[in-house]
Amino acid sequence: MHDLTGRIALVTGAASGIGRAIAEAYAQAGARVVVADIAADKASEAATAIGHGAMAVTMDVTDETQVEEGFARVEHELGAVDILVSNAGVQVISPLVDLPFADWKRMLAIHMDGAFLTSRAAMRQMIASTRGGSIILMGSAHSHVASKFKAPYVAAKHGLLGLARVIAKEGAKDNIRSNVICPGFVRTPLVEKQIPEQARELGISEDDVIRQVMLRDTVDGEFTTLTDIADTAVFLAGFESNALTGQSLVVTHGWHIQ
C-alpha cells in the first residue's frame, strides 16, 4: 500500500512546509513528484533537493491558465497525473468586522478556486488515462471546528469537505477517490507567522497562544508533525479501493475527535 512506484504525483504548495514534506515522502515511496508552487525559485530548490526525478512547475493555483498549462506540461513530460494533493494555502488573522473584502476573496480564491481548478485538471487526466487516481485536499481541523479571527480560512476549509464529497461521487466510475486531510497545528512558516499575530489580537503572550489556543484541546499538548501528515498522505495515495473516499481524516493529536 505504501509503494507508489511509477505514479505521477503533483503537490501544490510543495515548496514549503506540509506540501514539501508530502512531496519528499512520495518520492521516497517511489513516485515521480511535481513540486507546483507560486514561488518559482523555492519550487526549483525543493525539486532539486527532493531528487528522484522531481520536477518543479511554477503555478498560481488561483489562475486557470497557469493551472491548465502546468498540468499540460506535466502530462507532456511525465504522463498523466495519478495523485493530486491540493495543498497550497495561506492564513490571514483578523476579526471578521475588520476583514477587508479583498482578503476574504483572496483566501477563498487560494483555498477553494485552487482546489477546484487543480482537481478538475487532475480528474480530466485521470479519466483520459483510464487509470483513475487519488485526489487529496488539504483541509484542517478548521474543516470541522471554528476559531476566532479566521473567518475566510474556516469557511474555505469547511467548503473543501463538500468538494471532496462531490469528487468522490462523480469520480467513482473512473476509479477516482477523493479525501481530505485535516491537520492540527503544524510548525510551518504559516503557523510561525500567526503566533505573534494571534498574541496581538488576543492580548496574551506568544507562549500562551501555543499552550492556551493552539494545543489546549489536544490529548497530549503536542503539535502535529510534518511526518504525521506526510504518512497520512502516503497512506491515502496508496489506498486503491473506493472503500475510502469522500472522507476526512482528522490528524490533530485529538484536538478534534469526530
Ligand code: NAD
Ligand atoms: P507554508 O506557508 O509552509 O506553505 C504554503 C505553500 O503554498 C508555500 O510554498 C506558498 O508559496 C504556496 N502558495 C501560497 N499561495 C499559493 C498559490 N496561490 N499558488 C500556489 N502556491 C501557493 O504553509 P503550510 O503550513 O505547509 O500549509 C500548507 C497547507 O496546509 C495549507 O492549505 C494550510 O491551510 C494547511 N494546514 C496547515 C496547518 C498548519 O498548522 N501548518 C494546519 C492545517 C492545515
